[in-house]
Amino acid sequence: MSQQPIQFAYWVPNVSGGLVISNIPQRTSWDFDYNRKLAQIAERAGFDYALTQIRFTAGYGADNQHESVSFSQGLLGATEKLKVIAALLPGPWNPTLAAKQIATISHLSNARIAVNIVSGWFRGEFKAIGEPWLDHEERYLRSEEFIRCLTGIWQEESFTFAGDFYRYRDYSLKPKPLSPRPEIFQGGSSRAARDMASRVSDWYFTNGNTVEGIRQQVEDIQRKAAYNQHQVKVGVNGFVIARNSEQEAQQVLQEILDHANPDAVKGFQHEVKNAGSASPEGEGNWAKSTLEDLVQYNDGFKTNLIGTPQQIAERIIALKEAGVSLMLLGFLHFQEEVEFFGREVIPLVRELERQKERELAHG
Ligand SMILES: Cc1cc2nc3c(=O)[nH]c(=O)nc-3n(C[C@H](O)[C@H](O)[C@H](O)COP(=O)(O)O)c2cc1C
Numbered sequence: 001m002s003q004q005p006i007q008f009a010y011w012v013p014n015v016s017g018g019l020v021i022s023n024i025p026q027r028t029s030w031d032f033d034y035n036r037k038l039a040q041i042a043e044r045a046g047f048d049y050a051l052t053q054i055r056f057t058a059g060y061g062a063d064n065q066h067e068s069v070s071f072s073q074g075l076l077g078a079t080e081k082l083k084v085i086a087a088l089l090p091g092p093w094n095p096t097l098a099a100k101q102i103a104t105i106s107h108l109s110n111a112r113i114a115v116n117i118v119s120g121w122f123r124g125e126f127k128a129i130g131e132p133w134l135d136h137e138e139r140y141l142r143s144e145e146f147i148r149c150l151t152g153i154w155q156e157e158s159f160t161f162a163g164d165f166y167r168y169r170d171y172s173l174k175p176k177p178l179s180p181r182p183e184i185f186q187g188g189s190s191r192a193a194r195d196m197a198s199r200v201s202d203w204y205f206t207n208g209n210t211v212e213g214i215r216q217q218v219e220d221i222q223r224k225a226a227y228n229q230h231q232v233k234v235g236v237n238g239f240v241i242a243r244n245s246e247q248e249a250q251q252v253l254q255e256i257l258d259h260a261n262p263d264a265v266k267g268f269q270h271e272v273k274n275a276g277s278a279s280p281e282g283e284g285n286w287a288k289s290t291l292e293d294l295v296q297y298n299d300g301f302k303t304n305l306i307g308t309p310q311q312i313a314e315r316i317i318a319l320k321e322a323g324v325s326l327m328l329l330g331f332l333h334f335q336e337e338v339e340f341f342g343r344e345v346i347p348l349v350r351e352l353e354r355q356k357e358r359e360l361a362h363g
Contacts, residue, residue: 002325005353006353007048007049007326010042010328012039012075013028015053016062019296019332020330020332021265022260027336043081045343047338048082050082051087051205057122059124059268060271069088083112085113086114087118090117090119095153098115099154119140142165148200149161150184152168158171185203187206189217198222198224202233206236207286215322222323233325234324238303239306240345242341245308269286296330312345
């Protein structure tokens with residue numbers, strides 16, 4: 001198990017409707033005032049990162065969607081330590097604009113900006129904005145070139161690249177981002193996603209899953225990364241329902257499921273099965289999700305962070321032992337639950353980490 005403390009990120013609710021496709025009342029808002037306060041609560045609570053989402057159109061909930069880069073910049077301006085990860089979708093973004101925009105934000109935020117390269121799952125969205133819908137392999141080929149260009153532009157004095165999607169000749173970006181350069185996350189769970197992570201990404205972000213399911217992905221990525229002489233870390237999504245008793249937490253889960261919006265969940269299922277199973281081996285995000293799993297956009301119930309603070313802390317340690325370095329978390333009522341998580345769960349995780357270290361030291 002890594003000696004480094006496990007890190008924590010939360011999903012920024014910059015799209016409306018929260019993180020579940022359910023009509024259960026949620027005290028979560030997508031507006032900036034709510035999110036500014038949430039970011040301040042999160043950094044005080046011990047969160048390391050906030051992840052913004054990019055969506056260009058509504059669909060299955062999420063009627064309103066703030067843009068990810070500008071929203072991230074707003075959150076950075078309202079915080080002091082928190083790192084904010086802005087989602088970038090190749091297609092609408094090209095590496096030239098992204099590298100320039102993020103380099104400037106690196107200067108504005110004392111190097112606290114990072115990026116999450118997403119490859120697209122929502123065909124209707126691409127159609128709505130007139131972007132060609134590439135097939136799964138092509139989407140990942142493009143994302144990989146996008147990442148190679150970002151790192152090249154940020155790191156090399158003069159960058160030259162001839163790819164299938166992007167071309168540069170002696171391009172010199174000034175100013176470069178502050179050092180260390182912005183970290184590059186990527187979201188996706190298919191074989192193509194893992195292969196890409198093992199070659200070019202700093203972080204592989206995957207959907208919720210069981211400890212065993214995550215262990216298999218970690219082994220696959222780390223074996224390939226070693227072969228490629230590349231270093232990559234793993235972050236896993238989980239939806240947290242932390243309550244004083246397990247029964248109370250399970251009851252909240254049941255209420256979320258009972259209030260699920262069946263038409264929206266089925267529509268989402270149709271769309272993501274198309275995106276997830278589209279990968280040739282059928283292992284992408286959502287390829288194996290049940291209808292209940294899909295009530296949380298990224299299979300966050302599967303990670304089973306539902307119970308008492310002690311149970312949740314133990315499950316996080318089990319994931320750490322499986323090779324996870326970062327927990328990406330969603331909540332029902334973000335402000336109060338992020339605060340509760342920082343007060344009740346993170347100290348238990350730290351205590352268990354110290355305990356494990358003592359055990360290791362004493363053989
Ligand atoms: C943690 C995480 C965050 C994601 N964020 C976004 C996002 O903000 N916008 C988006 O369009 N897709 C997002 N995605 C979707 C992925 O980029 C990708 O399109 C999807 O997982 C399907 O790819 P796959 O077949 O490799 O799993 C995210 C995925 C994960 C795991």
